[in-house]
Amino acid sequence: MKHFFKIALFILGFSVFSQTSSDAANTLISEAAKKPSITESIVHLSKNIPALKTDADKKAAYSFLGALQEQAGKFDDAKKSYAAGAALPGATNSEKLVISAVRCALNSGDFESAESFLSSTVKNSSDATILAFVKLYTQWATLCRANNVGETEKAVAALKTFVGDKSMSPVLPSVLLTLWHVTGSETYSTQLKSKFASSPEAKIVKGELNVLPTPFWLFMPRKENTFPDIAEVSQNEPSSDTKPSVEPSPSSKGTGQKVVREQLGLFRDVSNANALASKVKAKGFDAKIVEEKRPSGNVYYIVVVDENKNNTIGKELRTAGFECYPVFE
Numbered sequence: 481m482k483h484f485f486k487i488a489l490f491i492l493g494f495s496v497f498s499q500t501s502s503d504a505a506n507t508l509i510s511e512a513a514k515k516p517s518i519t520e521s522i523v524h525l526s527k528n529i530p531a532l533k534t535d536a537d538k539k540a541a542y543s544f545l546g547a548l549q550e551q552a553g554k555f556d557d558a559k560k561s562y563a564a565g566a567a568l569p570g571a572t573n574s575e576k577l578v579i580s581a582v583r584c585a586l587n588s589g590d591f592e593s594a595e596s597f598l599s600s601t602v603k604n605s606s607d608a609t610i611l612a613f614v615k616l617y618t619q620w621a622t623l624c625r626a627n628n629v630g631e632t633e634k635a636v637a638a639l640k641t642f643v644g645d646k647s648m649s650p651v652l653p654s655v656l657l658t659l660w661h662v663t664g665s666e667t668y669s670t671q672l673k674s675k676f677a678s679s680p681e682a683k684i685v686k687g688e689l690n691v692l693p694t695p696f697w698l699f700m701p702r703k704e705n706t707f708p709d710i711a712e713v714s715q716n717e718p719s720s721d722t723k724p725s726v727e728p729s730p731s732s733k734g735t736g737q738k739v740v741r742e743q744l745g746l747f748r749d750v751s752n753a754n755a756l757a758s759k760v761k762a763k764g765f766d767a768k769i770v771e772e773k774r775p776s777g778n779v780y781y782i783v784v785v786d787e788n789k790n791n792t793i794g795k796e797l798r799t800a801g802f803e804c805y806p807v808f809e
Contacts, residue, residue: 505537509544518552536570543572543580550584553807559584559593575610578602582617586624586696589746589778594621609650615642616651616658623662624699627748632662632701643671653681660685662702697803699746742794742804745783753781760785763800765793 508528512521525545532538542565549558559581566577578597585594598618605611622635642648642655653676660668669685676682744760744767747753753769760767760783770782784807787793797804 502534502537504532504534505540508532508537508541512544512548518548522548522552522554522557534570535568536572539565539568539570539572539574541565542568543577546577546580546584550580550587553805555584555587556590559588559590563597575602575605575607579610579613579617582621583696586617586620586699589624589699589780591621591625591778594624608647612648612650615648616654620658620696620700623658623701624696626701629662629701636662652676653679657681657684658700661697662700664702739787739791739794739806741784741786741807742797743782743784743807744797744802744804747781747783748778750781753783756783760797760802763802765797765800 508525511528512524515521515524522545525541525548529538529541529545532541542561546558546561546565549555549561562577562581562584565572566574566581578600579602582594582597585591585597594617598614598621602610602614605614619635619638623632626632626635636659639655639659643652643659648655653672656668656672656676659665660672672679672682672685745753745756747756750769757767757769765785767783767785770784771779772782773779785793785797785804787806794804794806
């Protein structure tokens with residue numbers, strides 16, 4: 481398989497497509513993997529899954545399709561693929577597919593679907609790891625619905641109880657990262673770096689790995705000191721006579737897709753979008769606000785900056801202190 485099929489989904493936690501049911505499903509997935517781009521792979525799978533003869537094969541193929549769609553940022557499509565796979569019999573774990581559908585629903589701003597999935601049979605799972613994800617994702621959904629930091633207090637209190645709960649150990653790094661992300665407390669970043677030094681979450685708090693591209697993090701209100709404030713990173717910026725050293729965003733490499741813009745924030749309140757856009761513009765970027773109605777019916781105001789001809793705008797934004805993730809064509 482081409483390297484972009486190594487699904488680098490943030491805090492996926494487990495593979496949902498490792499089990500296929502027959503040569504038919506394996507053959508279809510292998511054919512998709514040979515396509516020159518992830519978009520063509522998605523099209524190939526979408527076109528041919530209905531022709532598979534058994535539900536088990538369709539289930540395995542849907543789980544792989546959902547993973548590709550999630551990697552490509554097609555979160556609503558991925559949600560539907562995971563849900564379709566979960567509804568079919570087969571060797572692939574249905575509960576893991578439901579959990580993945582929840583994550584994608586959060587990413588697409590469809591909090592109602594996320595909560596509906598969490599209220600399904602997975603809440604009574606006999607699998608301790610599934611239950612840990614259900615509890616964590618339930619708090620993520622609550623945080624995503626919050627309009628301000630004050631409305632995060634109940635979820636933060638619940639997450640704090642998870643830290644000392646042995647049953648939550650499968651998702652403890654994610655719990656600590658969430659607490660750090662929302663509260664800005666170094667207590668949680670310190671625990672991550674000491675107890676889970678090699679984890680993706682620890683690399684995020686150390687600045688070695690970007691928290692995105694999972695955009696539901698942008699829905700969560702957080703204290704201003706969680707990430708360095710714009711003024712605090714000015715000392716790390718290049719002087720006016722020094723050209724910054726930048727590279728194309730790694731998220732765009734190997735996907736066969738073109739990055740057309742970087743997304744910096746998603747807001748339900750346009751005034752918050754305007755505030756972020758003003759900060760970005762003050763740093764010399766041509767920020768604009770795009771209004772988007774999600775499948776859930778919710779309207780969001782999205783702050784974006786168009787990609788430049790050198791494909792370096794994402795790195796430049798991060799150097800200036802802005803979290804962002806690529807939007808593909």
